[in-house]
Amino acid sequence: MKDTIQTMMIHSFLHLQSFLQRSTRALSASDDGMATAEYAIVLVGATSFAGILVALLKSDAIRSLISQLITNALSMV
Template sequence: MSKQTDAIGARTGISVPLRERVAGWRERAERGICLLDARMRTLTAEPEEGAATAEYAVVLVAATGFAALLVAILKSGTVKNLLTDIVKQALNVA
């Protein structure tokens, strides 16, 4: 122990080990408050970030459904005949 620590302990009436424990508690509390503050700032900075991802997923599901519908329509016999006739007419004109 230094003379200064002894003098502080004598003035305040607090023992050195207790003072060190309190200082440790204070450091941990300050660190926890800083982490909490950083977390709160992060959460409030971009509150709709997850919403954009969800919207993107919904659009992809809708596009996939629309593509499946188009494939089903294009595979039908009526549409095949219609498209074949259009291609034949285009080749006859040229």
């Protein structure tokens, strides 16, 4: 029984090692277009952030908050 478990563990380890080696090779070979994809993701994120910022700055509450902040800062000078 003990020999069977050890044999199964060794086979499992060898299969895992083989899988990791194949995965590593596949991942290292498939990063040709990664720079373009990364730029696209950053562009989508920046555009989304800009849209949220514009929506916030259009609200009256945020405008009055910024106005008060600037007024308080200038009154300290």
